[in-house]
Amino acid sequence: MRLHPELAHVLDHVPPFDPLADPAVTRAYVRALLAGGRLAEDPRIAVEPRKIPGPDGDLDVRIYRPTARHPALRPGVLYLHGGAFISGDLDTGDLNCRDICLASGAVVVAVDYRLAPEHPYPAAFDDCYAALHWTAENADALDVDPARLAVAGRSAGGALAAAVALAARDRGGPALVYQLLLVPALDDRGNLPSVGECVDDRIVDGRVARGMWQLYLGSAAADPYAAPARARDLVGLPPAYIEICQADALRDEGLEYARRLMTAGVHTELHVVPGAFHLFEGYAPDSRLARRATANWTSAIAAALA
Numbered sequence: 001m002r003l004h005p006e007l008a009h010v011l012d013h014v015p016p017f018d019p020l021a022d023p024a025v026t027r028a029y030v031r032a033l034l035a036g037g038r039l040a041e042d043p044r045i046a047v048e049p050r051k052i053p054g055p056d057g058d059l060d061v062r063i064y065r066p067t068a069r070h071p072a073l074r075p076g077v078l079y080l081h082g083g084a085f086i087s088g089d090l091d092t093g094d095l096n097c098r099d100i101c102l103a104s105g106a107v108v109v110a111v112d113y114r115l116a117p118e119h120p121y122p123a124a125f126d127d128c129y130a131a132l133h134w135t136a137e138n139a140d141a142l143d144v145d146p147a148r149l150a151v152a153g154r155s156a157g158g159a160l161a162a163a164v165a166l167a168a169r170d171r172g173g174p175a176l177v178y179q180l181l182l183v184p185a186l187d188d189r190g191n192l193p194s195v196g197e198c199v200d201d202r203i204v205d206g207r208v209a210r211g212m213w214q215l216y217l218g219s220a221a222a223d224p225y226a227a228p229a230r231a232r233d234l235v236g237l238p239p240a241y242i243e244i245c246q247a248d249a250l251r252d253e254g255l256e257y258a259r260r261l262m263t264a265g266v267h268t269e270l271h272v273v274p275g276a277f278h279l280f281e282g283y284a285p286d287s288r289l290a291r292r293a294t295a296n297w298t299s300a301i302a303a304a305l306a
Helices: 023-035 094-104 123-137 156-170 193-197 206-217 251-263 288-305
Strands: 045-054 057-066 074-080 107-112 144-154 178-182 240-245 268-273
Touching: 045 094, 045 123, 057 094, 057 123, 074 094, 074 123, 074 156, 074 288, 094 107, 094 144, 094 288, 107 123, 123 144, 123 156, 144 156, 144 288, 156 178, 178 288, 193 206, 193 251, 240 251, 240 288, 251 268, 268 288
Parallel strands: 074 107, 074 144, 144 178, 178 240, 240 268
Antiparallel strands: 045 057, 057 107
């Protein structure tokens, strides 16, 4: 991999790691990586843990609200964390939720969906779609404008966000005005060039990109709500922002999905982070490259929800 100069030595002291070998170990690793830079409590944001009804028992969610007084209803964003479908939780998505909340003035609902392999597809998707319905149905109580709902997710959460957007279109709602897909996993087939090009056992490389789908799908066949790249028709989906990284195994599936969205008439913004690998922000959160990438997508969702 040819990395950006700011990232050239970031992985020098990162040991090899197999995230597929033991999901319990992976969950601890991801928490340490992505929650390590968690900010101190911010007086500009009120954070509320809550349980909501899910398809198989209660779901834990975390609600982020700007504390500044606002005369009108706020937009709402459903946020879905990453973690290869087998790891991640409300803490690992915390920084992204805070960034969205502050940049857009939105109420953000983060979902602690069920994880594979204990809960294979469609468990995570069912949880996320149920959380979208709950958000829409409780818009008044949340001080959210039901006409300004968006969905956002990173990596595996990007797959779930894209799937929820498809389901909302196919099933008659809740209506979405935007989808923010950050380095999304979209295609279980693993046959695009970037999957084979990315070989590095210190990060999410091609082998992991292929193997995580086996754990997520279990015995189920992939359909568009599992792997959104399998959707034949993308017409009528909400406007999209897609971030991909140049040195990421998932690069080409994000690139292809963006192309198909544009061909389908969906307003789509595509941003490529040059010389970056998957989840580079977790390894180099203070790099100019990470700060610039975050500024790009936060400004995009803020403008979409204004």
